[in-house]
Amino acid sequence: MRKISRLLLAALIAAAGMLVATAGPAYATLPGFVLSSTTASLPTSLSALATGKRIQYVTTNINGGVITATGLVLTPKTNKKNRVVAWGHGTTGLADQCAPSTSQAVFWNEARLAIAEMLTRGWTVAAPDYPGLGTAQAHPYLIGASAGRSLIDNVRAARNLDSALSTQYVVDGHSQGGQGSLFASQLAPSYDGNLVLKGTAAIAPVSNTQEFINYIPGTPGQGYLVMALTGVSVVEPSFKPNNVLAAPAEAQLGVLQSGCLPEILATYQNFSATDLVEGGVVPAAVVSKMASYENPAQTALSAPVLIVHGTEDEAVPYFASEILVDQIEAYGVPVTFHTIPGANHDQAVVQSVTVVADWIAARFT
Template sequence: MRKISRLLLAALIAAAGMLVATAGPAYATLPGFVLSSTTASLPPTLSALATGKRITYVTTNINGGIITATGLVLTPKTNKKNRTVAWGHGTTGLADNCAPSTNQAVFWNEARLAIAEMLTRGWTVAAPDYPGIGTAQNHPYLIGASVARSLIDNVRAARNLDAALSTQYVVDGHSQGGQGSLFASQLAPSYDGNLVLKGTAAIAPVNNTQEFINYIPGNPAQGYLVMALYGVSVVEPSFKPNNVLAAPAEAQLGVLQSGCLPEILATYQNFAATDLVEGGVVPDAVVAKMASYENPAQTAPSAPVLLVHGTEDEAVPYFTAPILRDQIAAYGVPVTLQTIDGAGHDQAVSQSVTLVADWIAARFT
């Protein structure tokens, strides 16, 4: 009997090994599957409020292909509730060293304030770095559908780490992250599975770019345009940014891989329009192509929307905010535009921390 038992045990072990070998790769292709989880080093203002995990997880590109992404899952130390907020950070750069999960220099102060308030409310925060920042592929900057997938899948990953978390979630973000949050709301019905999106807050989101792209050349913020051109080339390899950029701008392209946002903006801030792009103007066909990838509200959001925008925004002009509000309202989706008088691009976040958190709390209620 002992010999038979040992044979049986060996057979069971072998069978279990075969199941792991076959099922493991299958599970590893499910969006939100956590490939690795390590203790994260958080800024002091957040480490006092939360325990953090830096994760590598599965997400998809805009064509549905399986890719990996990195991000954070922050769990409140006290007053923990079972709701999750996905936080979409503003632009940090294109290079791997521009991942907020590992580089506290680009974990912007306004993001720390917003996240701290969410943690104080007891919500778990899922904060992706975005595809291509911290992973092998290139970052499709301002391709809204890419950020959207990583936001939703970071929420899935948080639930895979903590089974007590509800399926309910809200997406909140600033600038690039606000744009991605709106795209996530559009994508959710066909992508987020059994998750339940309760609302989307977008602070100074990139939108209606065709209205202001050609005001950017010659502007101190024109480094954003260089990054955006390369974002299109990531998802559309036939698109060549060098056909748009002027020679002086091309000569400085190394900064996209060696620096993060402050270095990129500093490199290009004093360029004349004709030194940035050929003829000083982005061709109409390129403007239209960029808008097709970058503009939210091309389809209906799937949950109520809060828009927050400062009247002195130097990166995304305030005049686009009422346009976006009206575009969302046309779908019959509840939308509120909260104007912050005198606020710039980053101040819109820091001056609306409580307002946004109160709005999120009402969505969860």
């Protein structure tokens, strides 16, 4: 009898090994699958409130191909309520050293304040770096459908680490992250599986870029335009930014890999319009191409929306969100538009921390 039991046990072990060997790689291609998890080094203001994991997880590119991404999962130390908020950070740069999960230098102060408030409310925060920041592939900057996927899949990854977390989640973000949050809401019905999106908050989100792209050359923020042209080339290799950029701007492209946002903006801030792009104007066909990748609300969003914008925004003009609100409402989606008089791009986050958190709390309720 003992011999039979041992044989049976050996057979079961062998069968289990075969199952792991065959199923493991399959599971490893599922969006949200956690490939690695290590203890994260957090800013002091957040380490007092949360335990952090830096993760590498599976997501997809805009064509559905499986890729890897990195990010954070921050779990409240007290008052945990088993709800998840995905936080989309504002622009940090294009290079691997510009990933907030590993570089506190680009873990912007406004992001720390927003995340701290969420943790205080008891919500787990899933904070992706976005594809290409911290991984081998190039970063498809301002390609909204890319950031949207990574936001959703960082939530999936958080739930894979903590099965007690609810399927309910909210997406929230600033600037590039606000744009990504809106794209996540568009994608959710067909992409987020058994997750339940309860709302989308977007602070100074990038939108309606066709309305202001050609006001950027010759201004202090024109480094953003250089990055955006590069982002298009990542998803459309036939597109060549050098065909748009003027020779002086081309000569400085190395900064996109040697530095992060402050260095990129400083490099290009004093260029004239004609030193930045040929003839000082981005061609209409290029403007249209960029808008097709960058503008949210080209399809219906799937949950209530909060838009926050400061009237003195120097990076994304306030009027872009005025247009955006009308576009979202045209789908019949509930929209709350919170204007902050006199606030610039980053101040909009700082001055709306409580407003946004209260709105998110109402969605979970």
